[in-house]
Amino acid sequence: IPVGQRSEPTLSSECLIKRAAYLVADSSSTFLSQTTYALVESLTEYTTAVYTLISLQKKYTSLLDKMNSNEESAIWQVINGARVQMKQLKEQYLKYESSWKRAVSLSEMAAEAAYQSGADQASVTVRNHIQIVQSQVQEAQDQAHMAEVQLTASQAEEIKRTITEDKGNPPSGGSPRSSLSEEEEIPEAYLRED
Amino acid sequence: IPVGQRSEPTLSSECLIKRAAYLVADSSSTFLSQTTYALVESLTEYTTAVYTLISLQKKYTSLLDKMNSNEESAIWQVINGARVQMKQLKEQYLKYESSWKRAVSLSEMAAEAAYQSGADQASVTVRNHIQIVQSQVQEAQDQAHMAEVQLTASQAEEIKRTITEDKGNPPSGGSPRSSLSEEEEIPEAYLRED
Numbered sequence: 037i038p039v040g041q042r043s044e045p046t047l048s049s050e051c052l053i054k055r056a057a058y059l060v061a062d063s064s065s066t067f068l069s070q071t072t073y074a075l076v077e078s079l080t081e082y083t084t085a086v087y088t089l090i091s092l093q094k095k096y097t098s099l100l101d102k103m104n105s106n107e108e109s110a111i112w113q114v115i116n117g118a119r120v121q122m123k124q125l126k127e128q129y130l131k132y133e134s135s136w137k138r139a140v141s142l143s144e145m146a147a148e149a150a151y152q153s154g155a156d157q158a159s160v161t162v163r164n165h166i167q168i169v170q171s172q173v174q175e176a177q178d179q180a181h182m183a184e185v186q187l188t189a190s191q192a193e194e195i196k197r198t199i200t201e202d203k204g205n206p207p208s209g210g211s212p213r214s215s216l217s218e219e220e221e222i223p224e225a226y227l228r229e230d
Numbered sequence: 231i232p233v234g235q236r237s238e239p240t241l242s243s244e245c246l247i248k249r250a251a252y253l254v255a256d257s258s259s260t261f262l263s264q265t266t267y268a269l270v271e272s273l274t275e276y277t278t279a280v281y282t283l284i285s286l287q288k289k290y291t292s293l294l295d296k297m298n299s300n301e302e303s304a305i306w307q308v309i310n311g312a313r314v315q316m317k318q319l320k321e322q323y324l325k326y327e328s329s330w331k332r333a334v335s336l337s338e339m340a341a342e343a344a345y346q347s348g349a350d351q352a353s354v355t356v357r358n359h360i361q362i363v364q365s366q367v368q369e370a371q372d373q374a375h376m377a378e379v380q381l382t383a384s385q386a387e388e389i390k391r392t393i394t395e396d397k398g399n400p401p402s403g404g405s406p407r408s409s410l411s412e413e414e415e416i417p418e419a420y421l422r423e424d
Contacts (some may be wrong), residue, residue: 043339046247048273049264049267049268049271049326050268052264052267052268053261053264053265053329055264056257056260056263056265057261057392059256059257059260059261060258060260060261060336061252062253062257063250063253063254063256063257063258064254064257066249066250066254067247067251067253067254067343069250070243070246070247070249070250071247071250073243073246074243074244074246074247077243078243103369125329132243133288134346135247135343135346135347138339138342138343138346141339142254142339142340142343143338145335145336145339146336147331148332149261149329149332149333149336152328152329152332153329
């Protein structure tokens with residue numbers, strides 16, 4: 037009887053801590069899922085926006101000789117709009133990326149707390165979850181990176197062509213084509229070497 | 231209409247992340263409460279055990295001249311039992327202390343995640359909770375420390391007395407009193423200088 041009496045409060049504290057650790061593991065997983073969905077979704081939106089911009093720029097380049105200045109100005113505005121949207125989507129995914137990183141750290145800590153509290157199953161579940169979302173995010177990041185590489189390549193080509201053409205035809209001051217290099221809306225990818 | 235359409239998925243992701251951050255904040259608080267209860271309770275049990283040992287030792291010292299060797303041996307066994315229990319309770323509270331520290335770190339991270347996700351109220355609540363439990367634990371730790379200081383003082387006094395008496399009466403080999411300094415069950419506090 038004294039053994040039972042003495043170990044009861046201990047068991048009870050341990051049991052309550054273990055249950056609370058399960059709750060923390062569960063909610064951390066929920067937080068991790070939500071931040072992962074948001075990040076993958078925003079990375080996908082960003083990637084789509086990058087490809088939209090690439091295709092608009094290609095169309096612009098291919099039609100350059102067949103457009104009058106009104107048509108040129110119109111398509112240039114569309115391209116600028118696409119650039120602005122791409123920039124906004126990049127800011128959005130960077131914001132979600134920092135939330136997601138916080139969620140990963142929190143989940144790692146929750147997995148450790150669960151393990152130390154004897155909630156081994158919850159700990160294993162959270163650690164598996166972390167691995168799965170890390171590979172999901174990696175995949176979406178790789179795709180965004182591939183799109184950025186293509187954008188950089190296509191823009192480098194366009195700059196080269198613009199410079200070559202500008203040598204033949206001196207710039208007509210404020211025309212959409214000559215303003216390309218001064219354009220404030222140029223995305224960072226434009227200037228990167230990667 | 232396009233403004234509403236475009237911002238809807240963003241709002242939805244943010245909303246879901248915020249709700250998940252509330253869940254994490256809630257469960258971290260529960261985990262923090264449970265580890266705090268366990269730690270404060272085990273610190274109190276430990277403190278009680280230290281005072282029990284002090285009072286048993288004082289009784290032993292005061293009755294030393296009036297006991298025969300059987301009585302002396304009996305009370306010595308009781309003192310040893312009290313020492314073993316004190317040691318076990320110390321191990322227990324150190325275990326809960328590390329759980330509690332993990333819970334504090336986890337709650338700090340949950341508060342930060344809540345704040346960054348726009349769940350400001352949850353963030354403030356968790357931070358307040360952390361401060362409250364830190365002062366509760368501090369108080370229980372101070373009381374345990376005070377008890378340890380008294381134990382050290384009372385044991386130092388007893389050693390001095392034993393040494394003085396042993397000079398007069400050479401040790402009778404394996405008697406409870408002379409074995410005090412070789413006793414493996416001597417708690418760490420016995421040897422500490424604080």
